[in-house]
Amino acid sequence: MTEPTPPVAKRVDTRREFHGDVFVDPYEWLRDKSNPEVIAYLEAENEYADQSTAQLEPLRQRIFDEIKARTKETDLSVPVRRGDWWYYARSFEGKQYGVQCRCAVIDPDDWNPPVLDEDTEIPGEQVLIDENVEAEGHDFFSLGAASISPDGNVLAYSVDVVGDERYTLRFRNLRTGEQYPDEIVGVGAGATWATDNRTVYYVTVDAAWRPDTVWRHRLASGLAAEKVYHEADEKYWVAVGRTRSDAYIQIASGSAITSEVRYADAADPHAEFVVVLPRRDGIEYSVEHAIVGGQNRFLILHNDGAVNFTLVEAPVDDPSAQRTLIPHRDDVRLDGVDAFAGHLVVSYRGEALPRIQLWPIDGDGYGRAEEISFDSELMSAGLAGNPNWDSPKLRVGAGSFITPVRIYDLDLVTGERTLLREQPVLGDYRREDYVERRDWAQAADGTKIPISIVHRADIEFPAPALIYGYGAYEMCEDPRFSIARLSLLDRGMVFAVAHVRGGGEMGRLWYERGKLLEKTNTFTDFVSVAQHLVDTGLTRPEHLVALGGSAGGLLMGAVANIAPDLFAGILAQVPFVDPLTTILDPSLPLTVTEWDEWGNPLSDSDVYHYMKSYSPYENVAAKDYPAILAMTSLHDTRVYYVEPAKWVAALRHTKTDGNPVLLKTQMTAGHGGISGRYERWKEVAYQYAWLLAAADRDHYGSGQVDDLLVDR
Structure with missing residues (x-):
């Protein structure tokens, strides 16, 4: 069988000069997605990825079938009471999206949720929004807001049918089922009701996708929305919400390190907002209302x-x-x-x-x-x-x-x-067939790095292993169950989470020591954890694969440069692998608001050179790399598709091995990937099949899927 030939991106030098440093970027031309040549290149990459992984299709199908077989497709969530109604979500076999419903409270004094049967008609059930109906005719669909007025009579909901996280806000009369003529285009995902049941607060974003303005809309008034607050500082974003007590509307302004909260009477549709505590650089706070x-x-x-x-x-x-x-x-x-x-x-x-x-x-x-x-x-x-x-x-x-x-x-x-x-x-799942435990690795500076480890109780070591990491924005990778992950565990693969610095698992200092001019701790921590898994006999480098997305994709790109011989494969999802180019451009979404996380390389030479020292794209070298799969989305507004596209092109041009480097672009999706649960299961199956194959290097690309070590 003829081996597929990878696309070769043309090289067009673009000069960048800052702080006395010159960088010549040969692939920056890929940024212009209005250029038909760019789209043609991405499509050629997709075709190459499909051809290169065609032998994995039987394995992908088996994994998809396993996820589907273990999932209760027709299901119903536990009802949540709000006012005179019980609210719950339904899913139906064969349908991609959920259905939001409610039924009336029978006894106001009974707070025990009704036991509802997903296969039986529920008396008095009202469908609030059927996402499947809203998604008809669209390749992508995402429900943003689904907010009920305090009196329970009006639904405010927002939808995104592109993937760019700009939503259209609509209103539905739940007593009559009719749509209000009010429709607001280009808003953020959420909507907050005032307690007068007619006033709605929402947020819009600026050209850099920064949520910057709060508006107040009077339903069915025919009046234009009123601008309530605009955040002029480009480092700050805004959000709006109502306190649990229903007493106040709050507007929060925040950067990565500073907060400011305003509040107003939730019952007054013309209320003026008052600052709780004036912002002070480096001071963060949040506010809750209590009555004591x-x-x-x-x-x-x-x-x-x-x-x-x-x-x-x-x-x-x-x-x-x-x-x-x-x-x-x-x-x-x-x-x-x-x-x-x-x-x-x-x-x-x-x-x-x-x-x-x-x-x-x-x-x-x-x-x-x-x-x-x-x-x-x-x-x-x-x-x-x-x-x-x-x-x-x-x-x-x-x-x-x-x-x-x-x-x-x-x-x-x-x-x-x-x-x-x-x-x-569904099926024969028993939690006693699996083991979860905590381990600790030691970083180069002596810091103890927590690791979460999960595997079947009956496997032998060393075993194939998948290590996952993120390490940014103080985000925490907490234990959570995954039906899909069982398809890895049941094939004898260990799943490990490296709780590296830059996350928030071990407190605020854990975050601060993995950002700005200490960012490389995130990368070296991950390498230390991977090395620990090898040194303790849990796995071997030829059976160890890594996974991370977005800022975790930056982590993947960095460790590929730092320790390529430690991994058999690396999967980077929507990866932030060209961070310096992005952070140097204030017009892009991940720039001004991100300077508190990464530093400002425009004004600070030390930050510029530090970021250049770890930028995956700018540090691709002439050496051997593991197999690499980069996955991205054309309409991603957080991490542009161009970053992994440039990275893949540079790897192919520079590296010295024959391991495959693949780029898979979803042409109708955004940062969160494709929509629809079955389509997402297919994407997970695609990723897992690739990871399983990469973890068994001897059979990668052989077509002998049934001989995969991890599929026996």
Whole structure:
């Protein structure tokens, strides 16, 4: 059989000069997607990727079939009460998208969710929005807002049918089923109702896709929307929401390191917004509203002199008159606080895992905190659907790598915990057939790096292994169950998560020591974890593959340059592999608002040269690399398709080995990839088949799919 020939991108030199450094970029011409030659090149790359992986089609089909067979396709979520209705989501076999529904509350005093049967007609069921109907005629569909007015009579919903994350906001009368003529184009995903049931707040973005302006729209008034707040500082984004108490609308302005919150009366459609605490560079805070002893109070979580944050309370009319509720701790990162009529829920992070505490509101103060704990070492826990201010029950979700998501109701009077649902996994899945555990690697500077490891209980080591990482924006890669991942585990593959610096698993300092001029810690941590997996006998380099997306794709590109001999294959999803070019262009989405994360190479020579030292694209070298698959989307507005396209072209031109380098571009999708659950399962199957094959280097490209070590 003739080997497919990869496309060769032409080289057109583009000169870049900053801080005395000259870089000649031969592939920058690929940025212009209006150029038919660019589209033709991307399509040629897709064809080459399809030809190069054609022998994996039987394996892809088997993995897709396994995901489908394990998934309860016709299903129904646990109902959540809000006002006089129980809200829930349905899915139907054969349909790509969900259906949002509700049914009436029969007994106002009964807070136990009704037990609904997905196969039986539900009396009085009302379909709020059928995403399948909305998606008809579109190659891509994403539902943004699906927000019900406080009186339950109007649905505000937004849709994106391109993938560029610019939504069209529409309104539906839920009493008559009719659409309002109001339609607002080019908005952000969300919508927030004022409590007058006619006023809606939403956000628009600027030319660089930065959410920068909050608007107030009066439904069915025929009036133009009113601009409520515009954030002029290009480093800041804005968001709008309503407090759980329904008392206030909040507008949050924030950069990566600084916050400012405004509030206004949610019942007043003409309310003026007041700043809670003026912004100060480097100080972050969030605000929740509570009523304690009949008094309105703000609960403020901030990092002023408290790197891992502290929780204070203050009167609403004087937010500076603060009293500490939870002091700063070096070993605990406070993440958030949610207020209810009779209690608070404090979310925090300890030992690299998310946890929650329940605080009763007792008269004029607070009662003793109660830990909401679970029995697994790697169990993640958090709130799950609690829209009501005065519910007698608290809805909690928990899960782990081997425990499907469990939804509980906690009775706030008796403390009784009721399991409402465990995510169904069809077939013969048993959690005791799998092992999840925590391990630690040592970085070059002596720092201990946590690793989460999952595998079947009956496998032998060394085994094929997949290591995943992200490491940016203080994002945490917490334990979560995945039906699709079982197709890897059941083929004898180990799944490991490297909780590298730049994430937030170990507190704020963990994040700060993996950003700006310490960013390379993220990359060397990942290499240290990979080396640890090899040194401890869990796997071998010829059977070790790596996966990361977006900022995790930058991680993939960096480790490919740093330690290419440690991996058999690397899969980079929507990878940020040309960061310096992007961060040098203030007109792009990932630039001005990102300077607090990466630094400003325009004004700072040290930042420029530091970023150039780790930029994957600019450091491709004449050496051997592992097999590489880069996946991207043409309409991605966060990480442009051009970054992986340039990277792949440079790798092919420069590297010295014969391992395949593939580029797969979704031509009708955005940053989150293609839409529709079956299409996403197919994409996951595509990726997993490639990873499995790459982890068995002897058979990659041989066509002997049934002989794959990991498919026996």
